[in-house]
Amino acid sequence: MTLPPGWPAMAFAEAEARLTAPGSPFAVETRMIRGVPTRIWTHAPPTLRDLFLRGRSHGARTFLVYRDERASFEGFARAAITLAHHLIALGVRKGDRVAIAMRNLPEWPVCTYGALLAGAVATPLNAWWTGPELAYALAHSGARVLIADGERLARLTPHLSDCPALEAVIATRQEGTEAPPLPALIGATGDWDALPDRPLPDIALDPEDDATLFYTSGTTGRPKGVVGTHRAAATTVMAYPYSAARTALRKGETPRAPDPAAPQRASLLVIPLFHVTACHASLGSALYGGHRLVMMHRWDPAAALDLIDAEGCTGAGGVPTIAWQLAEAARAAGRALPTLDSVTYGGAPAAADLVRTLGDAFPNVVPATGWGMTETSATFTHHQGEDYIAHPDSCGPPLPVCEARIRDPQGRDLPPGAVGEFCVRGPNVVRGYWNDPEATAETFREGWLHTGDVARMDADGFVTIVDRIKDMLIRGGENIHCIEVENVLFAHPDVIDAVVLPIPHPTLGEEPGAVVTLAAGSTATPEAIRAFAAGHLAAFKVPVRVRIWDGMLPRNAAGKILRQSLRQAFEDAAAPPPS
Known part of the structure; x- marks a missing residue:
């Protein structure tokens, strides 16, 4: 995919100002929410x-x-x-x-x-x-x-x-x-x-009443309950239509007005509805726009091609893994899926090369990506089309109702291009954690959600996630907290030391791997340890590889494992990206 001549036809700031002006369908105003001045969509459903x-x-x-x-x-x-x-x-x-x-x-x-x-x-x-x-x-x-x-x-x-x-x-x-x-x-x-x-x-x-309680991994390895309000959940439905309108202005085109007589759009739904991406961004958007949701019993790329053709699906996606596999299956089968015009994904890091892969497989598709988490009720940043092509390593800029800061460890704001913790606030940010005031106070400070992600942001607001502060890995969009897996490994009678590390994967993003030290005289094998873990964990959390370490795992003076020095154990496990 390449950028068209003369792009962009309109500066990013001007496009946003036009779309959010009073009287616009995407008008923005300020309300006090939990004591914090917060921008909201004027015309979003309040509950x-x-x-x-x-x-x-x-x-x-x-x-x-x-x-x-x-x-x-x-x-x-x-x-x-x-x-x-x-x-x-x-x-x-x-x-x-x-x-x-x-x-x-x-x-x-x-x-x-x-x-x-x-x-x-x-x-x-x-x-x-x-x-x-x-x-x-x-x-x-x-x-x-x-x-x-x-x-x-x-x-x-x-x-x-x-x-x-x-x-x-x-x-x-x-x-x-x-x-x-x-x-x-x-x-x-x-x-x-x-x-x-x-x-x-x-x-x-009321818009600020509790509406949803989603569970996500916590710092102790136990799931945390994330309490979202009606406004937080309903805010998400404005993200995709706004992003499409901004893309049109940036190309020099007039944004399309909603047309009740237009053919119904249909989206293939493959990500689980117990995630905010599916529940808020997919289900909520379908209710808002009158779209058809086509549910799959189980993800299968070949079956997905048939469903998209049979139902005339215009949209698909979920996490980058889905986009990779769908594109590879279509290319292998020689099927261009002519009704498909949008593939959107988030929830895990996406390789910059994914834009090209989608363009090769689906000539009519506009690729789109964004960033969000359970605590932001799904979409917080988003971009598509030419902006995504121009910033393929970015997850896009924050939506106009969302504010973001890059901060150093002392809480000071950093200039554009600097790397620090990604801190956010907005009407889609949840109110806190269920019955966990300590975790709430630690994560939500002075009106800002401290995401635990390390990022940089350019002058136009395009955000690039660099790393994660939190000790967590994401396998195909599923959060895996390393300490939870490590606790299970420690429960094995022959394991005396253990660490879980991410193994790069070309489509899933990363998978869990484990390095363990065994008790003297133990004959436990990696396969036996994996089988033990499988008896105590959901399948997606079980380490795909287990390496036996000779001696105790390296630690610093404070007793913390030196994870970086152990990554060498899995270097040969990294596969090349799809061609």
Whole structure:
């Protein structure tokens, strides 16, 4: 991909000023939020109930597609309202947590918005977790109701006695369980349009009320509950349309106005809805724009090509891994996917060469990327098209309602180009961590979220992530906290020292590797240690390689492991990037 002659036709600052001026669809104003002057989108939905109502306005258009199941926006809305009234009848009150533990299914959005309309805090649980991991978050959140699919319920059942606050369990896609089945309450997917047209529950919701409780890895290795407000979640829906409008101005074109008569856009949804990227950026954007979401049962590049063709998908993506594999599969099969015009990804570092790879595979595609985290309710920085081509190593500039600073260890702002900690604030930043005032005070300081990422930012605001301060690695968009894996390795009877390090991977970004020291006389093999870890961790957290170290691992005077000196152990594991 190359930049067109005469680009840019408009300076970045001028484009942003025009788009955010009063009267514009992307107008920005300032409000006080938790005592901090905060820029907000004037026309963004103030709460997720408002976003829900906007989604319902798309009526009979198809909203959700899963295998041979289809649901309209109206059917989805009736099912969510029906479930909300049932939750209220169960005793759920405003602020209670309702946990959702299931893979991507049409019921997932219904359960989430049913909880929200009941005034509850929707609490998605990671469907990849083991039974004890799921039970920990269920107990930690104090959820009163759990809605789970068969596979998650089977994992959880032996541990439900460890969740004293839990009062009711609702099951879906599960036969033979004692839990009440969700279809008995809302019917099968294809029957949602025939549900009674019931009124919304009469529950007052404020933009700053708690709305979501997502779990992410914490500094101790235990997941932390991240509490997001209605405004934080709803803010995200403005990111993509704003970025597209800015791209048009930068090219010298007039941004497209919404056209209700235009063909419906459709996005392939492959990333899990228990992540904020899928829940807020994908699901929320589909509700806002009336887009169709095509859900995959399990990621498979060849099957994805068929689904994109069959459904006429215009968008795809998720994490860089997905974009790499989709492009490679299309190129190998000789399929250009003519309906596909956008591939967007984030959640993990993306190689600069990915832009070229997408251009080679999909001539009609506009590549896009951004940066966000659970604590920013998904998208915080974003760019696409020519700006991305011009800055292929960048995750883009912050959105106009978002502020960013690069700071040194003393908290002083650094000039453009300098490297320091990436600190952010905005209406999409969450209010803190659930029942963890110490972690909240450490991460949210004087109105700023300290991300733990090391970055630099140029004069136009384009951000490039350089490294991570936090001891965490990201495998294909999944956060893995090294200390959690190390604690499991230490539980092996023959392991007396252990460290987990990232191994570079061409499409996943990085994978976990482990270096361990064994007790004298031990005959444990790397394979045996991996098998032990697999019995205690979700599969994506298990080290892909284990190296046995002769002697204790090197440490500094303070007793901290010298990780950098151990990276040599995995240098031969790094594979070359795809050609």
